[in-house]
Amino acid sequence: MNAITGVSEALVVRRGAHIDKPADLVGKTIATPYASNCHYALLAALKHWGIDAQRVKIVNLGPTEIVAAWARGVIDAAYTWDPALGRAKASGGKVLVDSAEVGKWGAPTFDLWAVRSDFAQAHPDFVSKFVKVTTQAIADYRANGKAWTSASRQVAEISRLSGAAAGDIAQLLAGNLYPSAAEQASPELLGGGTADAIASTARFLKEQRKIDRVLPDYRPTVTDRFVRAAIAAR
Incomplete structure (x- = not known):
């Protein structure tokens, strides 16, 4: 086992979308990559909250597409991972739940x-x-x-192998459990x-x-x- 998904994946809601609690998700548009860990965790969270998935609009967007859709204001929320998650939070997005919490509800995800x-x-x-x-x-x-900072040997090697930006890796690593x-x-x-x-x-x-x-x-x-x-x- 490499990692247990933690706070590096989360459901973040856009400022101005009027989502203060899970029940406010009804009728809203939520983006997530289909058949991913995040999609699985999103459906598990909705089930935990007693919200029928048919009562929200789930759209299939990858992390890069989520960043663009978020900037245009065409989605109300997204279940995604860093660095897209971090960019959403930096623009005022609020985390409603993360995968560490969803895991405690009985739907953990792993690498x-x-x-x-x-x-x-x-x-x-x-x-x-x-x-x-x-x-x-x-x-x-x-x-x-x-x-393991962006300037460290370990992060440089991870960046070389994965293609991820060194500046994003430390945050990605910190968001999971090992x-x-x-x-x-x-x-x-x-x-x-x-x-x-x-x-x-x-x-x-x-x-x-x-x-x-x-x-x-x-x-x-x-x-x-x-x-x-x-x-x-x-």
């Missing part, structure tokens, strides 16, 4: 590492070493995150909870017609084996 089963079976040592390196990077960030190896191996995450969250996400993707079917059980697709191996190798 996960996936490996083909046949590759993992053929090269378990490689996968274990990969997990060890990634969990070490998480440990370094948790201990020294303030040093579970330690021990936390990842817990029953709440790779020990069970992550499989439940994937099942919920799969049902959402099927509703959005992005996948054809939902598996009856996602537990066989999630393992804490390699994280536990990384812990033991320290």
Whole structure:
């Protein structure tokens, strides 16, 4: 597991849209990228608030398009991520809820590492070493995150690999949660909870017609084996 989505993704409402509480979203236009983490979190938030998604107008816009639509005043709210989220907030937008809170309501979203089963079976040592390196990077960030500035070596490397602007990366990193190896191996995450969250996400993707079917059980697709191996190798 790489990260648990936190405040870096949120539902932000435009100043002047007269949205002070969730019920005020009824009849409003909300932008979000379809079939994304944000779309999933938006629908989960509406459900939590008891608002039928048919009572709001959800439009499919990517982050760059959201920034432009926000500037023109043609949308009332957006569920998006940084840096688009930060630009909306800088112009007076107010966050109604973020993905950290939605996760507590039972709809968490993650960034996960996936490996083909046949590759993992053929090269378990490689996968274990990969997990060890990634969990070490998480440990370094948790201990020294303030040093990961736009001028740091770590952020420069992330910028090179991802294409994201170095000036945006520190804010993006700070907006998520990074579970330690021990936390990842817990029953709440790779020990069970992550499989439940994937099942919920799969049902959402099927509703959005992005996948054809939902598996009856996602537990066989999630393992804490390699994280536990990384812990033991320290």
